[in-house]
Structure formats: C-alpha cells, structure tokens
Amino acid sequence: MQLVIVNGSPHGLDGxxxxxxxxxxxxxxxxxxxxETLNLSDYTVHPCRGCEVCSKTGTxxxxxxxxxxxxxxxxxxGIVLASPNYMMNVSGQLKVFLDRIFSHVHCQTLYGKYGAALVTAAGPVFEGVEEYLxxxxxxxxxxxxxxIGAASLQLEDPDECSRMQGEAADLARRFVEAIKNGETFPDQEEKRSQVFEMMKMMVQAKQDAWAYEYRYWKTNWGIEEE
Ligand SMILES: Cc1cc2nc3c(=O)[nH]c(=O)nc-3n(C[C@H](O)[C@H](O)[C@H](O)COP(=O)(O)O)c2cc1C
Structure with a gap:
C-alpha cells in the first residue's frame, strides 16, 4: 500500500x-x-495560468x-494533505499545487482513493481549513x-504535543485499515455521486474545448456518444 503525504508547510518536517x-x-x-512525504517547499510549482490546455491535451x-x-x-x-493555517486557508504552497490538479477533478482520476488531512494553526482555528481540505x-x-487539527500552543507543550501526535497516529491507523479493507462510507456516497455526475455533465458539455478530458471519460468511465 502506497501513501503520499503532501506537506504545504514551508518549514518542511521541522515545523x-x-x-x-x-x-x-x-x-x-x-x-x-x-x-512518501512530498514537502512542497522542496519542489518548484508555479501557479496555474488558467489556460485549460491540460483539459484539451492532458499536458x-x-x-x-x-x-x-x-x-x-x-x-x-491514499493521499494526505497537510498544511498550516495561512490566513484562514491552506498555505499558498499547497493552494498553488491544488490548483494544478484541476484536470484530475474533471476526470475524477482519483475516484475511490482515500484522503485524510492534517492542519496546524496558531490558535484553535483549524476547523475551517480541515473542512476545506x-x-x-x-x-x-x-x-x-x-x-485532525492542532494549535501551535498545543504542539509547543510536551504533554499536549504527545496527545496530538497520538491523535495523528490513530488517524493513520484508521486510514491504513480503511484502505486495507476497501472501506466505503455510506454517508458520503450521495454527495460523491453528485460530484461525479456533475463532472460528467461538464466534460460532456465542453467536449470540444476539453478534448482530452472527454476522451478520458469515454475510455475510463464509459461516457455515451452524443
Ligand atoms: C503567513 C502566515 C499566516 C498565518 N495565518 C494564520 C491564521 O489565519 N490563523 C491561525 O490560527 N494561524 C495562522 N498562522 C500561524 C500558523 O498556522 C501556525 O504557526 C502553524 O502551526 C505553522 O506551521 P508550520 O510550523 O508547519 O509552518 C499563520 C502563519 C503565517 C506565517
């Protein structure tokens, strides 16, 4: 089983x-x-230009x-998105990266994989960022x-830090178990299929402009010819 942790903190693993x-x-x-941990600060990722060439050509x-x-x-x-709260959102590093996976949302390329999020903030204001992720x-x-979310004040206190790290470890164990067992979450199914149908409708409607994505749907998800 392969997991990827994408870390949006500019402090890498030292923060x-x-x-x-x-x-x-x-x-x-x-x-x-x-x-595998991908510290975004070790990579060069430029902001999306909104040209939509990825939707047309796949590149x-x-x-x-x-x-x-x-x-x-x-x-x-399984994918883990990790970030500090920056101005009530994820860090710019992570947001820029997320914008660049735009076409994977349209194609639902990651459909059926598993996700978890780790967030830190100065005070107890991480919930909005967790919800966003x-x-x-x-x-x-x-x-x-x-x-899970943790405040820097908690993480600077040895006892609180080990409690929060224990929560992170519990989440990791649940995450690995879910993947091993191919767990599904009935309460998420309706929303998930609404998103899937919405992407299908959008890609079908924009099939000339988003030629690559339309081909991807035809090949992988059995979209019908008009
Ligand atoms: C540019 C910037 C913006 C921040 N914005 C917030 C914020 O809106 N709310 C908050 O609680 N903490 C905010 N913080 C504090 C960080 O979220 C917090 O210190 C975090 O734990 C840092 O994680 P790191 O050490 O992994 O980088 C901000 C910090 C920076 C540098």
Whole structure:
C-alpha cells in the first residue's frame, strides 16, 4: 500500500505541521504502508495560468515539478494533505499545487482513493481549513477518512504535543485499515455521486474545448456518444 503525504508547510518536517506528519507517517509505516512525504517547499510549482490546455491535451504548459508530483498522487492508494493555517486557508504552497490538479477533478482520476488531512494553526482555528481540505477530497471523488487539527500552543507543550501526535497516529491507523479493507462510507456516497455526475455533465458539455478530458471519460468511465 502506497501513501503520499503532501506537506504545504514551508518549514518542511521541522515545523508544527511536521510534528503531526512524522507521527502519522510512523504509525502508517508500522501498519505496513509505504509512505512518501512530498514537502512542497522542496519542489518548484508555479501557479496555474488558467489556460485549460491540460483539459484539451492532458499536458500542462508549465515546465515545473507539478506533473511529477501528480504522478505520485495517481500511484498512491491514499493521499494526505497537510498544511498550516495561512490566513484562514491552506498555505499558498499547497493552494498553488491544488490548483494544478484541476484536470484530475474533471476526470475524477482519483475516484475511490482515500484522503485524510492534517492542519496546524496558531490558535484553535483549524476547523475551517480541515473542512476545506476534506471538501477537496470530496471533489476528487476520494473517500474522506478523517482529519485532525492542532494549535501551535498545543504542539509547543510536551504533554499536549504527545496527545496530538497520538491523535495523528490513530488517524493513520484508521486510514491504513480503511484502505486495507476497501472501506466505503455510506454517508458520503450521495454527495460523491453528485460530484461525479456533475463532472460528467461538464466534460460532456465542453467536449470540444476539453478534448482530452472527454476522451478520458469515454475510455475510463464509459461516457455515451452524443
Ligand atoms: C503567513 C502566515 C499566516 C498565518 N495565518 C494564520 C491564521 O489565519 N490563523 C491561525 O490560527 N494561524 C495562522 N498562522 C500561524 C500558523 O498556522 C501556525 O504557526 C502553524 O502551526 C505553522 O506551521 P508550520 O510550523 O508547519 O509552518 C499563520 C502563519 C503565517 C506565517
């Protein structure tokens, strides 16, 4: 089982977000998962230009590390998005990367994979960011296993830090179990199929402009010819 952790913290694994990631990763590895951490600050990822060439041809016009990172996403069974709260959202590094997976939302390429999120913030204001990241998984067609948030004040206190790291480890164990068992989440099914149908309708409606995505749907999801 292959897991990918995408870390939007500019501090890599040395910051607060890294404290949760390290704990999540060790627990997942103990359960037998192979885990790769992608620290976005180690890669060059430019902002999306909104040209939609990826939708037309399947290839982004920007020459940077995003396509390589996307390949790791595609190969993983489970994806973890981790970020500090920056101005009530994810860090710019993570947001820029998420914009670059736009075409994978249209194609529902990651449908059926599993997602979890790890968030830190200065104070107890991580819930909105957790919700945002879980909504991204919903949009991608991934099963949402769970998320945790921690305040930097907690992570700087040794007892509180080990409690929060314990929560990260528990989430990792649940995550690996869900993937191993091919778990499904009945309460997520309706919303997930609504997103799937919406993407299908959009890609069908824009089949000339989004030629690559239309071909992808025909090949992989059995979209009907008009
Ligand atoms: C540019 C910037 C914006 C931030 N915005 C918020 C915020 O809106 N709310 C909050 O609670 N913390 C905010 N923080 C604090 C970070 O979320 C917090 O310190 C986090 O744990 C840092 O994680 P890291 O060490 O992994 O980078 C901000 C920090 C920075 C540098």
């Amino acid at each position: 607060n977000t890294g404290k949760l990631i390290r704990s999540f990763r060790s627990a997942a590895e103990e359960q037998g998962a192979a885990v 982004c016009v920007i020459d940077d590390d995003a396509p390589k990172l996307q390949q790791k996403f595609l190969a993983a069974d 879980m909504s991204i998984f919903g949009f991608l067609g991934c099963w949402k296993v769970g998320s």
